[in-house]
Amino acid sequence: MSRRLTPPERYQFAASVRSLLVPKHDPCGLLRDGELWLAVRSPAGPATLHLARVAGELVATGHGAGADWVVERADAIAGLRDDLRGFTELARRHPLVARLATTFSGVRMPATGQVFHRLLRAILEQKVTGTEAHRSYRKICRHLGEPAPGPVALVLPPDPAAVAARPYWEFHPLGVEQRRTQALLRAAQAAARLAECADSAEATRRMTALPGIGPWAAAEVVRTAFGDPDAVSVGDFHIPNTVAYALAGEPRGTDDRMLELLEPFRGHRGRVCDLLAMGGVTAPRYGPRMPVRSFARF
Incomplete structure (x- = not known):
């Protein structure tokens, strides 16, 4: 099953x-030489999407039982359904945002429709360094994933039913302590209901109703699963400082101050945060960094 996109x-x-x-290596996907391979659990069954640039077009090819579903959604996964209407005018409200919007005008926000897979990663990224979280993510995917269809050696994201059936202590050797594991198990049990959400607002309500999943994790999910450009990761360790420094020259900021500074960009507040990250904007760092640990050794 193939489709050409412009x-x-x-x-x-x-x-x-x-x-x-995830950075460096993701067992469920591969990006190299202008090609993306992505394994998904679609409603129609396991699938692998291949996206490649060919003569100014994107060629989407699907493999597996869910090939039709993943190819039909290929334009959203590539970010081609991203709606930037009105953002240019909003971006002009701050010179740095306007400059970054021009520099990265070709970047689009994807919308995968895959809630649980992104929620798995968001839960693992809570309260730990990215290195720890991504290490655990890789281990869980390899431990619970299955071979993905297609010619590339990928694994499917873990089946929520397989995650929900595991006792919490099975995740400890994978580097996840009991608190995040319990949140993950609750998310797996609710995965079917989360997959039925019509939009990011409904998904946010359902996710944040689960103990252990707050606004930060929900925002991380809906920005990718629904392509929500307004989702702000409230509760992040770095983003409030980055926004305060970039937009007001203040080296430190709170969540409230971040939201105040982002208010002029409502509708695209998450997009502004992404632009700051892509532009390499960071606040000054004070004090020691959070240590990289391994819960598997505790």
């Missing part, structure tokens, strides 16, 4: 889809 002018493929994979 991206917008100046479209930046790699920058648009890079957020779908």
